[in-house]
Amino acid sequence: MSLVKIEDMAPHRHLMMEISDVSKSFGGNWVLRNISAAARSGEVLALLGHNGAGKSTLIKIIAGVLDPDSGKVVINGQSLHADVRAAQAAGVAVIYQDLSLFPHISVSENIAGELGGKILYSPEDATEKAKHALSRLGFDELSRGFLETPVGELSVGMQQQIAIARALARDARILILDEPTASLAAKEAERLLEVVRGLAQRGAAIIFVSHRMGEVRAIADRFLVLRNGEISLQCAAGQRSDRELADALFGKTEQAANSTPAPRKEALPARSPHPAVNVAAPLLEVESCTRKGEFEDISFQLHPGEVTVLTGVVGSGRTEFAQALFGLRRLHRGSVRIAGQKLAPIRPQTAVAAGLAYLPENRQKEGLFLPFSVRTNLGSATLNRQARWGLLGRNPAIAELIRSFSIGCKGPNAPLWSLSGGNQQKVLFAKWMETTPKVIILDEPTTGVDIAAKSEIHRRIRALVQGGQAALVISSDLDEVVELADRVLIFRQGRLVLDRQRESANRQTIMQCMLGIVSCTDYFARGRVAPE
Amino acid sequence: MSPLWRRYEARLLLAIVFLLLLLAVTTPRFFAPTNLALLARSMGVLAILTLGMLCVLITGGIDVSVGSMLAVTSVVLARLGNHGISEPWTLIAVLLLGTGLGAFNGVLVALLRVPPIVATLGTLGLYRGLLLEWTQGEWESTVPGWLNELGRPRALRLDASVWTAALLALIAAAFLNRTQTGRNIFKYGSSNLAATRTGVSRTAVLFTVFAAMGFLTAVASIFYSAQLGSVQGNAAVGYELVVIAAVVLGGTDILGGRGSVFGTLLGVFLVSAIQTSLVLLHVPTYTQGIATGLILLGSVLLRRLPNGRSARVLTATVKPLGHGQVS
Numbered sequence: 001m002s003l004v005k006i007e008d009m010a011p012h013r014h015l016m017m018e019i020s021d022v023s024k025s026f027g028g029n030w031v032l033r034n035i036s037a038a039a040r041s042g043e044v045l046a047l048l049g050h051n052g053a054g055k056s057t058l059i060k061i062i063a064g065v066l067d068p069d070s071g072k073v074v075i076n077g078q079s080l081h082a083d084v085r086a087a088q089a090a091g092v093a094v095i096y097q098d099l100s101l102f103p104h105i106s107v108s109e110n111i112a113g114e115l116g117g118k119i120l121y122s123p124e125d126a127t128e129k130a131k132h133a134l135s136r137l138g139f140d141e142l143s144r145g146f147l148e149t150p151v152g153e154l155s156v157g158m159q160q161q162i163a164i165a166r167a168l169a170r171d172a173r174i175l176i177l178d179e180p181t182a183s184l185a186a187k188e189a190e191r192l193l194e195v196v197r198g199l200a201q202r203g204a205a206i207i208f209v210s211h212r213m214g215e216v217r218a219i220a221d222r223f224l225v226l227r228n229g230e231i232s233l234q235c236a237a238g239q240r241s242d243r244e245l246a247d248a249l250f251g252k253t254e255q256a257a258n259s260t261p262a263p264r265k266e267a268l269p270a271r272s273p274h275p276a277v278n279v280a281a282p283l284l285e286v287e288s289c290t291r292k293g294e295f296e297d298i299s300f301q302l303h304p305g306e307v308t309v310l311t312g313v314v315g316s317g318r319t320e321f322a323q324a325l326f327g328l329r330r331l332h333r334g335s336v337r338i339a340g341q342k343l344a345p346i347r348p349q350t351a352v353a354a355g356l357a358y359l360p361e362n363r364q365k366e367g368l369f370l371p372f373s374v375r376t377n378l379g380s381a382t383l384n385r386q387a388r389w390g391l392l393g394r395n396p397a398i399a400e401l402i403r404s405f406s407i408g409c410k411g412p413n414a415p416l417w418s419l420s421g422g423n424q425q426k427v428l429f430a431k432w433m434e435t436t437p438k439v440i441i442l443d444e445p446t447t448g449v450d451i452a453a454k455s456e457i458h459r460r461i462r463a464l465v466q467g468g469q470a471a472l473v474i475s476s477d478l479d480e481v482v483e484l485a486d487r488v489l490i491f492r493q494g495r496l497v498l499d500r501q502r503e504s505a506n507r508q509t510i511m512q513c514m515l516g517i518v519s520c521t522d523y524f525a526r527g528r529v530a531p532e
Numbered sequence: 533m534s535p536l537w538r539r540y541e542a543r544l545l546l547a548i549v550f551l552l553l554l555l556a557v558t559t560p561r562f563f564a565p566t567n568l569a570l571l572a573r574s575m576g577v578l579a580i581l582t583l584g585m586l587c588v589l590i591t592g593g594i595d596v597s598v599g600s601m602l603a604v605t606s607v608v609l610a611r612l613g614n615h616g617i618s619e620p621w622t623l624i625a626v627l628l629l630g631t632g633l634g635a636f637n638g639v640l641v642a643l644l645r646v647p648p649i650v651a652t653l654g655t656l657g658l659y660r661g662l663l664l665e666w667t668q669g670e671w672e673s674t675v676p677g678w679l680n681e682l683g684r685p686r687a688l689r690l691d692a693s694v695w696t697a698a699l700l701a702l703i704a705a706a707f708l709n710r711t712q713t714g715r716n717i718f719k720y721g722s723s724n725l726a727a728t729r730t731g732v733s734r735t736a737v738l739f740t741v742f743a744a745m746g747f748l749t750a751v752a753s754i755f756y757s758a759q760l761g762s763v764q765g766n767a768a769v770g771y772e773l774v775v776i777a778a779v780v781l782g783g784t785d786i787l788g789g790r791g792s793v794f795g796t797l798l799g800v801f802l803v804s805a806i807q808t809s810l811v812l813l814h815v816p817t818y819t820q821g822i823a824t825g826l827i828l829l830g831s832v833l834l835r836r837l838p839n840g841r842s843a844r845v846l847t848a849t850v851k852p853l854g855h856g857q858v859s
Contacts, residue, residue: 085731100726102719104789113730114712121715 013040016091016174016205017062022071024057031057032229035071039174039205044196046220046237047209050249050313050476053226055209059176062207063087063094075174093172097179099163103152110151111165133169136202137161137195157188164195175199176207181215182315193219211313212493213242213515225249242517243508250478250511280304281340283470284356284439286325289334294320295494298334302439302470307461309473309481312491313514318474319361321491322441326351326358339438352381355438359428359445361474367428368416374402375412377427382434405430406456422453429460440464443474458484482507492516540783540835544798551805559812567808569689573759575804576693579797580752581775582782583697583704584634584745586796589779590708591721591737592788593648595745597637599771600659605630605753606763607663613676622676627750633659634746635739642738656772664765671764675757683758693755700748705793717741721788770821777828778803786832803827 017039024032032054039045049055060066062073067082074080075090101110111133112126127147134142139161151162160180167175177196181189193215200206200221210216216223223240225233225248233240233248240248282301289298295317302308312318323329325336327347336343338354351358360366368377375398398412407430408423416424425445432440442461446454461471461484475481481488488505490498490513498505498513505513555562562568581598588595605626612622633655640651685691708714713736720727720737728734757763782799784791803824810820 096729098725100723100729102722102726102789104722104785105718109715119712121710121712123709 013042015039016041016076018074019058019062020071020074022058022061022068022073024054024061024066024068030229032061032068032226035226035231037224037231037234039207041173041203041205042200043221044200044206044208044219045222045224046216047207047224047226048216048245048249049226050478053249054229055226056178058226059094059178059207059209062174062176063092088170088172091171091173092176093167093170093174094176095160095163095167095178095180097182099159101151101159101163101166104150106148107151107154107162108147110162111169113166113170129169130165133165136168137165138198139165155188157184157191160184160188160192161195164199168199173203174205174207176209178209179211179315180208181210181212189215211315211515213245213517217242223248227251242512242515246508246511246515246517249515250507282337283339284472285335285337285340287335287337289321289324289336290332291320291324291329292332293494294329295324295491298496300489300496300499302472304468304470305465306486307465307471307473307484308487308489309475309485310489310491311475311478311481311510311514314476315493316491316514317494318491319443322358322443322472322474323360325441326356328358352435355436357381357432357435357437357440359432359440359442361443361447363424363428368424370417371415373413373415374398374407374409374419374427377416378402378412378431378434381431401430401434405433405460420450420453422449422456425449425453425457429457433464437469439470439472441472441474444476445473446475446477446480478507478511481510490514541792541795541798544781544783544795544802548798548802548805551802551809555805555809559809561812562809565689567812569685571804571808572690572694574808575800576691576697577752577756577759578774578778578804579697579800580693580700580748580755581771582779582796582800583700583793584741584748585775585779586704586782586784586791586793587708587717587741588648588745589776589784589786590717590788590791591741592724593641593738593741594776594786595634595637595648595652595742596772596776597633597652597656597659598745598749598775599768600656600663601630601633601746601749602753602756602771603763603765603767603769604633604659604663605750606757606767607667607672607765609679609753610672610675610757610763613679614672614674619676619678623754626753627747630750630753631743631747634749635743637746638739638742641742642735648742660765660769667765669765671762673762675761675763679754679758680761682754683761691755691759693752693759696751696755700751701793701797708793713737713740718789721785721790723789773821773828774803774824777824777831781827781831785835 015038019038020036022032022035023030035054035058037045047055047058057066061068062075064080064082064084064087072079075087075092078086078090080086080090108123108126108130111130130147131142151159154162164175164177175196180192180196184192196206196208197219208216208219217237220237222236223233223245224231225245227249232251233245280303282303284302286301287299290296298321300308310318310322320329324331324346327343327345327350331346336346338351338356341354343350343354343356348358364370369380372380378398378401401407402409402412405426407419407426409419416427419427429442429445445457445461449457458480461473465471465486473480473484475484482502485502488498488500488502488510489496490510492514493516498510581602585595585598608629609622609626612625613619617625637648637652637655640646640655641648644651646654682692686695708717716727716732716737717740719730719732720734724734727737756768760767778799779791779796780786780799781802782791782797783795806823806827807820810823
């Protein structure tokens with residue numbers, strides 16, 4: 001067969017999947033460019049990449065959900081084109097983060113699925129099939145009644161195993177696991193890794209997506225690292241150090257670290273002179289905030305005149321934390337003060353009244369009203385102020401607002417969906433500025449906006465804090481972190497692992513703390529802060 | 533299947549025993565053979581309707597047009613019969629009509645993606661309105677002789693509605709538990725995202741349950757008009773409340789994914805027994821709506837209480853995977 005050519009690395013591992021020169025773009029933006037990769041039986045391929053690097057698009061192309069613009073996907077010698085059924089038949093199974101199980105339905109039926117096009121359903125056949133699949137996972141003795149238990153009553157870790165068993169029952173030989181350990185406790189995660197390793201040893205090809213460096217190290221045979229839609233590293237696992245991996249994930253550190261001030265920074269107003277010695281009273285005080293399973297014991301303060309950037313990998317609890325500050329999720333423990341005033345209870349209403357603004361990451365769904373006009377959207381956070389005797393008048397300041405925020409639109413009555421992503425973000429920003437917040441939280445404010453709008457938004461944030469307010473920006477974009485931050489906070493697995501002035505944390509430190517390559521407390525306790 | 537005493541049905545049985553004990557003390561007349569036969573008779577029609585509603589509710593949908601559909605099929609049945617159309621043709625016509633009314637709901641929900649509550653609320657008004665327009669408020673004060681005959685008691689003093697309901701219950705249980713289509717109904721109700729990802733057809737599932745609801749309503753209407761001996765355009769107004777209450781009381785999750793034929797039959801018994809005893813206690817008819825409403829709300833609220841099951845930790849005995857095996 002023609003497949004033999006790539007088998008030089010490991011002759012006993014035959015090729016299960018090959019993608020060559022795959023590219024994909026959405027609306028003129030390249031999401032994937034010239035990706036060529038292969039998965040072999042018996043091998044765990046770790047697919048790594050930061051937010052928006054193109055991992056999920058690549059998975060969808062392999063699973064047949066999306067069709068690539070160019071290039072081809074060959075599975076078991078069969079060329080496939082955006083056909084989920086054909087991909088399944090060829091042996092591809094994706095275990096999505098949400099698992100897609102049926103919570104009310106028994107373990108055995110979840111695993112067995114449809115029993116090969118028969119009209120009648122036989123619980124006995126399903127039990128047989130489920131037992132067989134589970135035994136391949138190493139579950140040989142099942143406790144009584146286990147197979148009849150509704151899946152929703154099992155732990156998340158166990159559900160994960162059920163999802164894998166289902167894939168095995170369908171005879172999947174290429175198993176794609178999308179962040180399988182993200183919601184698992186340490187022990188469950190360990191067990192999962194063991195299972196995945198075992199499956200590979202029995203001849204499956206595994207594609208493993210994860211943000212946790214430790215487990216990737218433990219399990220992967222090869223790395224495929226994506227950055228901005230391109231392959232930034234593809235190698236055997238043992239060949240590269242953690243640092244080289246981190247470089248591939250985030251881009252080279254050397255140049256960026258050595259070339260301060262970066263040329264782009266000149267577009268921004270100057271940073272606050274000495275944020276390190278900030279004597280003004282804090283605007284936001286967060287004390288030992290905890291929400292079980294999401295984040296734990298978070299304490300820090302925001303001072304006026306500072307841009308603080310909160311960063312961390314996906315699943316580190318950043319967004320959950322921000323939503324809890326704003327009262328969208330209940331805190332299990334901890335307190336929040338704004339300008340010295342304690343928020344009690346923490347609800348969006350009290351938070352807004354106290355001077356907090358939250359700009360959500362998913363602005364189209366959670367932040368804006370797309371079918372409504374620019375005018376309505378701009379006024380939507382300040383209805384109380386516009387109302388007289390309970391009736392809304394026209395807000396005369398709208399035209400001025402559109403001008404001062406340079407919102408590109410056909411006029412105040414244009415529906416919001418007709419605006420570009422960048423201009424929608426400006427509307428969201430302007431709407432909240434109308435509430436004259438003391439503290440503003442921006443969750444990924446520049447995803448999906450063009451470069452011009454991005455620097456405009458950065459300028460606005462900078463101008464805002466110079467007016468004496470405080471900003472908390474959540475960002476996964478390391479360039480943005482470095483460019484914008486006076487102070488950097490890093491979350492890892494729900495904990496605040498780093499809280500430093502930007503000057504004392506260089507790009508590389510931030511990166512390594514995010515990934516957990518170094519323990520941040522040790523790093524700083526020993527005073528090993530690398531000079532920039 | 534989890535052990536019987538842990539299941540919701542067990543608690544229902546307990547409630548039934550408690551009610552019967554209570555009745556034995558307060559209204560011994562309840563246990564008179566004539567009353568029991570009457571109770572059984574009143575359960576037949578309700579049981580047939582609940583079997584259809586069970587399927588609809590398992591998908592996470594609802595059908596509030598059953599009362600209107602029941603009235604339409606009953607009046608058409610009586611009219612056709614009274615105009616001398618023969619028994620088999622009348623029955624065939626009515627069954628087709630009922631299935632058509634249900635299928636129309638199905639088209640709205642499955643193909644046009646109208647939310648079930650809105651679609652069937654619309655047809656509730658539409659079907660009833662068309663019926664009243666057609667009859668102009670006139671009663672069918674008699675029903676044909678063969679229909680009267682159907683309403684008479686048979687074996688064990690029970691009429692044909694009870695025996696038909698029992699047969700249909702067996703068929704429904706087999707359908708829901710032992711056919712792929714039946715299982716797909718549960719899967720769709722349990723997680724419609726996961727269902728579509730595993731190739732369950734949303735359209736097929738939703739259309740099937742609404743059409744089946746219509747068919748079963750037509751079957752029920754045969755016994756309904758046979759028992760009443762006369763029908764009119766305002767028949768069975770608000771009856772959907774009783775049907776839904778019985779199914780929900782029977783342990784069906786109003787959000788979909790869970791429900792059983794056995795539980796539903798227990799729910800039917802409980803609702804009918806309560807209503808019959810209210811009659812025996814001379815409680816005015818309009819107060820009975822209060823009881824039915826409270827049953828519906830109470831059974832949904834009771835389900836919210838923690839039931840100890842979720843706390844159960846389930847583990848499978850795990851044998852570690854052997855390393856180094858290559859198959």
